[in-house]
Amino acid sequence: MKLPFDVKSPYFLAPMAGYTDKPFRKLCREFGCGLTFSELISVNALYYDNKKTFKLIERDVSDVPYCIQLFGSEPELFVSTAKKLEGLCDCIDINAGCPAPKVLKIKAGSYLLKEPDRLFEIVKVLKKQIKKPVSVKMRMGFDKPNDLSLYLRLQDLGVDFITIHARLKTQFFKGEPDYEHIAMVRDALEIPVVANGGIDSFLKLEKVKRLTGCEFFMVGQAAIGKPYIFEDFLNMQDSKRSLEDIKKIMKRHLIYMEEFWKEKAVVKFRKFFHAYLKGYPNVKKFNNMINHAESLNEAFDIIDMIQ
Known part of the structure; x- marks a missing residue:
């Protein structure tokens, strides 16, 4: 299964609010990260041309390929914003995973899993009106695992790849991820599935590879304070840095x-x-x-x- 663009490594940096700015993405690239994402960006803020928000998506020359992740709940705002951003990135990523209360309050992030028809409509209008690839980063469910039909519908609508954080929204970042859920989805889809959640060492990476069968993997919190984790993955070891x-x-x-x-x-x-x-x-x-x-x-x- 191929991504819609070439990557130099199968290990990606997750979008993280307050962390994945241009300097941190550049540092992770130098250690072998293959794909970077902006931190999650409000479609409302970009729609109204918020200058501070535009700074958050500024791209380094090493950011190739680079995805801008958007959160919101209104399909029209997604389209309007995505059109502004097409020339600034290689992919538009839809956030359907954030569990933060302020994001859920506006029916965005993982709330979209409670109203999948809204998520489908966002994908549908983006695929129709922008030329860049569209991806979705999502939780494996809100308070219960997503049905396989949800993923199949996203594939039918033209989503280019899906990233699954193998925890429910209600788990936030605690508890062991359900990698078997990712494996089920990966086996059923014809588009790439990126495994995410709890990958904090090469030893854990090997386990996730074995359990999911995925080719691509995303690291979030484990890269904060340890950007060389990508180099460890490429060197197939867990290094101890002095x-x-x-x-x-x-x-x-x-x-x-x-x-x-x-x-x-x-x-x-x-x-x-x-x-x-x-x-x-x-x-x-x-x-x-x-x-x-x-x-x-x-x-x-x-x-x-x-x-």
């Missing part, structure tokens, strides 16, 4: 953040800093320091102090 290696990665990431976010870089880097140092001794001390740092030089000095 603290000095981690510090070099942190500095490179921070430089990319400064190039993109300018004076906001250090503040936006804080959550990544915390993730990079998770599990290290004296972490509270350094987290507290970075939380009060404002300049690039301050942040570099703090990184240099870590030992």
Whole structure:
């Protein structure tokens, strides 16, 4: 099964609000990520030309191929927004998986699984009015597993590939994913199915490959603080990076953040800093320091102090 574009590796970075900005996508690409997605973007915000939202979808030269993920509930807004974005990406991805209350409130994200006809209509109008591929990233269900007919209908409507996070909306990010559900869908469809959910090591990747039979895999939270997970997958191992290696990665990431976010870089880097140092001794001390740092030089000095 082939994707609608070429990828250099079968390991993809999931769209994550507040994390998958241009600097982080660039860093993950350097470690071998094959496909990147913007963070989930509101069709309403783009429809009304919100400048801050347009910055979130800015593309790096390494972002090839690159998908922009949209969330919303109104088919007309999806089409209007997608037309604005066609020249900025290689694919439009529909979010039918986000479990966040503020997204569900507007009947978007995983709420679309409760009203699949609305999801079908969004796909139908996008496939009719835009030329770029259309994909769907979804949960395996809202409060119970999706029926196979839902996936078959999406395929019939022309969806180019589907990504399944193998948890219910009601599970959020807890509990063991149901990889057998993905396997069932993968066996039934003729379009690519991307496995997602709980893939946090090469050992886990091997298990998911075996259970799902999928060719493509998406990593989300596990890449935060460990962007080299993609390199581990390509090298077929779970590496143990030295603290000095981690510090070099942190500095490179921070430089990319400064190039993109300018004076906001250090503040936006804080959550990544915390993730990079998770599990290290004296972490509270350094987290507290970075939380009060404002300049690039301050942040570099703090990184240099870590030992």
